[in-house]
Amino acid sequence: MFDNLSDKLDKALHVLKGHGQITEINVAETLKEVRRALLDADVNFKTAKEFTNRVKEKALGQNVLTTLQPGQLMVKIVKDELTSLMGGDAAGIDLSGNPSVILMSGLQGSGKTTFSGKLAGFLKNKKTKKPLLVACDVYRPAAIDQLHVVGEQLEVDVYSDRENNNPVAIAKAAIAHAKTNGHNVVIVDTAGRLAVDEQMMTEIANIHKAIKPNETLFVVDSMTGQDAVNTAKAFNDVLNFDGVILTKLDGDTRGGAALSIKSVVNKPIKFIGTGEKMDAMDVFYPSRMADRILGMGDVVSLVERAQEQFDEEEARKLQKKIAKNQFGFDDFLNQIQQIKKMGSMKDLIGMIPGAGKALKDVDVDDDAFKGIEAIIFSMTPEERTTPSVLNASRKKRIAKGSGTSIQEVNQLLKQFTQMSKMMKMMQGGGGRKMMQMMNSMKGMR
Numbered sequence: 001m002f003d004n005l006s007d008k009l010d011k012a013l014h015v016l017k018g019h020g021q022i023t024e025i026n027v028a029e030t031l032k033e034v035r036r037a038l039l040d041a042d043v044n045f046k047t048a049k050e051f052t053n054r055v056k057e058k059a060l061g062q063n064v065l066t067t068l069q070p071g072q073l074m075v076k077i078v079k080d081e082l083t084s085l086m087g088g089d090a091a092g093i094d095l096s097g098n099p100s101v102i103l104m105s106g107l108q109g110s111g112k113t114t115f116s117g118k119l120a121g122f123l124k125n126k127k128t129k130k131p132l133l134v135a136c137d138v139y140r141p142a143a144i145d146q147l148h149v150v151g152e153q154l155e156v157d158v159y160s161d162r163e164n165n166n167p168v169a170i171a172k173a174a175i176a177h178a179k180t181n182g183h184n185v186v187i188v189d190t191a192g193r194l195a196v197d198e199q200m201m202t203e204i205a206n207i208h209k210a211i212k213p214n215e216t217l218f219v220v221d222s223m224t225g226q227d228a229v230n231t232a233k234a235f236n237d238v239l240n241f242d243g244v245i246l247t248k249l250d251g252d253t254r255g256g257a258a259l260s261i262k263s264v265v266n267k268p269i270k271f272i273g274t275g276e277k278m279d280a281m282d283v284f285y286p287s288r289m290a291d292r293i294l295g296m297g298d299v300v301s302l303v304e305r306a307q308e309q310f311d312e313e314e315a316r317k318l319q320k321k322i323a324k325n326q327f328g329f330d331d332f333l334n335q336i337q338q339i340k341k342m343g344s345m346k347d348l349i350g351m352i353p354g355a356g357k358a359l360k361d362v363d364v365d366d367d368a369f370k371g372i373e374a375i376i377f378s379m380t381p382e383e384r385t386t387p388s389v390l391n392a393s394r395k396k397r398i399a400k401g402s403g404t405s406i407q408e409v410n411q412l413l414k415q416f417t418q419m420s421k422m423m424k425m426m427q428g429g430g431g432r433k434m435m436q437m438m439n440s441m442k443g444m445r
Contacts (some may be wrong), residue, residue: 006293008037013075027059030074042225042256047085047263055081079290085259086286091243091268094214095127099178101186101211105204105235106219108192111247113143115219115273116189117150118281119245122271123185124156132183134174135160136167136207137191147189153278157183167191167203168210175211188213196234205238215242217270222246225256229264236265246284247273258289327420329376329384336369374402375412387413 012033031052038048058077094100102119106112116133123129133151135158137143144160151158159174171188178186190207193200208216218241220228232244244261249272262268269284321327376384378401383390390398390413399406 005037005041008040009034009078009294012037013078024060027056027074031056034078038259041259044226044229044256044260044264047260050263051081051085075294079294082259082290082293083287085263086289087262087268087284088286090283090285091270093270094242095123095129095185097214099132099175099184099186100215101175101188101213102215102217103188103190103204103208103211103213104217104219105190105239105241106192106245107196107221107231108140110192110219110221111273112192112219113137113146113189114150115245115247115271115281116147116187117154117156118273118278119271120151120156120185120187121154121278122281124154129185130183131156131185131187132174132178132181133158134171134186134188136170136188138165138167138170139191143189143191150278157181168206171207171211196231201235201238208239217241217243217245218267219245219247220257220261222249222257222272226260228257229260232261232265232267236267241267243268243270245269245271245273250274250280325420326385329379329387329416332416332419333373333376333384336373339369371402371404371408372412375399375404375409378402387416 012030034055035048035052038051039045043051055074055077058081059074093102104112104116104119120131120133123131133147133156135144135147141162144162148158148160150156159170159177161170161173164170164173167190174188175186177183188207188211190204191200216239218232218235218239220232222228224231228246235241244265244267246258246261246269249258258269258272269286272282272284274280274282321331375398378398379390383394383398395406395409395413399409402409
C-alpha cells in the first residue's frame with residue numbers, strides 16, 4: 001500500500017540528516033523532493049503545493065528539541081500535515097434512521113457492489129445491525145446476481161425485483177420491505193457506468209431525492225489516482241455526498257486519490273477496501289494512514305485485528321497447556337490459522353513499525369505458512385501432541401510427505417522448541433523479569 005510514495009518520502013526526509021538546525025536552505029531541498037514525491041503519487045498539483053507550503057511555514061524558525069534531530073522533527077510536521085490533508089479525524093457513519101438508508105454511488109468497476117456487501121457484513125458483525133441489501137442496477141442482470149451471491153456469503157438478506165426496471169420504485173419498495181421485516185439498515189446498490197454521463201447522474205439524483213438517505217457514499221477505485229478525484233468532484237456536484245469509500249487500496253502503490261480527494265471535494269474518506277475477501281475493509285483513520293505512509297506502521301489497527309480473532313476461552317485452555325508443558329503442533333497450527341484470518345501478510349507486515357521498509361525487497365505472500373502447514377499436516381496425531389517422539393526415521397517420512405527437506409523439518413522443530421520455551425517463561429515470573437530488564441535498559445540509553 002503506497003509503497004512508491006513511502007519510499008520517495010523516506011528518501012526526501014533524509015536530506016535533513018546530520019543538520020543541527022532547520023534552515024531555509026535544507027527545508028527547501030527537502031520540500032522540493034516531498035513535492036516531487038506527491039506529484040509522482042498522482043496528487044493534484046495545487047494540493048501538493050499547498051501541502052509543502054504549510055510544512056515550510058511550520059518548519060522554519062523552529063528550534064530542534066533536545067531529544068529530536070531535524071529529520072525527526074520534519075517527519076512529525078509532515079505526518080501532522082498528511083493527517084490533516086486526509087481529513088484529520090476518522091469520520092463516522094449516520095445510523096440514526098429507522099431504518100437508516102445508505103445510498104451507494106460510483107462508476108462501474110469501482111467495486112461498488114462488492115463493497116455494499118462488505119459494508120453490510122461490517123454493520124452486521126461489528127454494529128449488531130440487521131442490514132438489507134437492495135439491487136437497484138436494472139441494466140446489468142449480473143449485478144443483481146452478484147449482490148445475491150454476496151448476500152448468501154454474508155447471510156444478509158437481499159431485496160431485488162427483476163420484473164421492475166424503475167430503480168426509484170425498487171428502492172422505495174425495499175425501504176417498505178425493511179420496515180415490515182425488521183431491517184434497521186438499508187444499503188441501496190445503484191447502477192454504475194463506464195464514465196460520468198447525464199443519464200446516470202439524473203437517475204441517481206432521482207433515487208436520492210425519493211429515498212432521502214441518511215448517508216450517500218461515493219465508491220471509487222483508488223488505483224485510478226487523479227481520475228478518481230475528478231470523478232468524485234463530478235458526483236459531488238450532483239449528489240453532495242456525505243463521504244468517500246476508497247476500494248482496492250491494497251494494490252495502490254501511489255496514493256494520489258487518498259491524499260487529494262478530501263482537499264478537492266471537502267468530504268471525508270469513511271472506509272477503505274483492503275482486499276478481495278468480504279471482511280477486507282477498514283474504517284479510514286487519517287492519522288494511522290499517515291503513520292503507514294511514513295513507514296511508522298499501524299500498531300493500533302494490528303492490535304484491533306488481533307482482538308477480533310481473539311477467543312478468550314481458547315486462550316485460557318492454551319494457557320493451561322503451556323503451564324503443563326502440553327503445547328503441541330495442533331495448538332501451533334491453530335495460532336497460524338488465527339494470524340491468517342487477520343488479513344494478508346503484506347498488509348499485516350506494513351502495520352509493524354519499520355518492518356515494511358526492512359522487508360521492502362522480500363516477496364511476502366499469503367502462502368508464507370504453506371511449508372509449515374504441510375510439515376504439520378504430515379505428522380501423526382501422536383507426533384503433533386508429543387513432538388519429542390520425532391526421531392530420524394519419522395522426520396524423513398514427514399519431509400517426504402510434505403514435499404520438504406529434513407533440514408526444513410529440523411528448522412521448524414528448533415523454532416517450535418524455542419517458541420515453547422519463551423511461552424513457558426512468559427507464563428511464570430519471566431514475563432515480569434523481562435519487563436524489568438527492558439525498563440532498566442531504557443534507563444541506560
